[in-house]
Amino acid sequence: MRIYIRHMRKAITAQDFDSAGRIGIAAYRVANANERRVLETYLGSNAARQAGLVPSP
Numbered sequence: 541m542r543i544y545i546r547h548m549r550k551a552i553t554a555q556d557f558d559s560a561g562r563i564g565i566a567a568y569r570v571a572n573a574n575e576r577r578v579l580e581t582y583l584g585s586n587a588a589r590q591a592g593l594v595p596s597p
Contacts, residue, residue, distance in 0.1 A: 541567060541575045548582055565591045 544567035551560035564583045568576060568591040580587050588594045 541571060541578075545578065545582075552582075561590075569593070 544563055548560045548563050548567075551557070551563060561583070564579055565587070568579050568583065568587050571579060576587070583590065
């Protein structure tokens with residue numbers, strides 16, 4: 541999981557927010573509960589919905 545976060549930070553530093561979001565969403569799909577909390581600090585509280593893990597209302 542660290543590698544995903546490292547690549548997200550690099551993309552954010554390069555102001556490539558689309559790539560950072562795609563990396564984060566891909567990581568969120570395979571993360572455990574603790575890792576998801578860390579990813580949510582970058583992706584926001586709608587990360588599960590963006591990852592397709594929660595149906596849209």
